[in-house]
Amino acid sequence: MTNVGEKYLCENCGGVVLVIEPGLPLYCCGQMMNRVNKDGTVEASKQIPIISEVDLY
Numbered sequence: 001m002t003n004v005g006e007k008y009l010c011e012n013c014g015g016v017v018l019v020i021e022p023g024l025p026l027y028c029c030g031q032m033m034n035r036v037n038k039d040g041t042v043e044a045s046k047q048i049p050i051i052s053e054v055d056l057y
């Protein structure tokens with residue numbers, strides 16, 4: 001679950017997303033994006049992705 005104002009980072013490509021609408025977890029490059037804390041540190045996602053890579057195609 002994402003919340004408004006949170007930032008998410010993709011470890012793979014370095015892409016950053018700012019959430020403006022609450023919603024489902026964000027995915028990039030086939031993996032769950034990590035939340036960036038207000039102090040700039042990145043929180044590793046603890047949730048296990050629901051969809052497998054096979055489902056993306």
Ligand SMILES: [Zn+2]
Binds near residue numbers: 014029
């Ligand atoms: Zn990515």
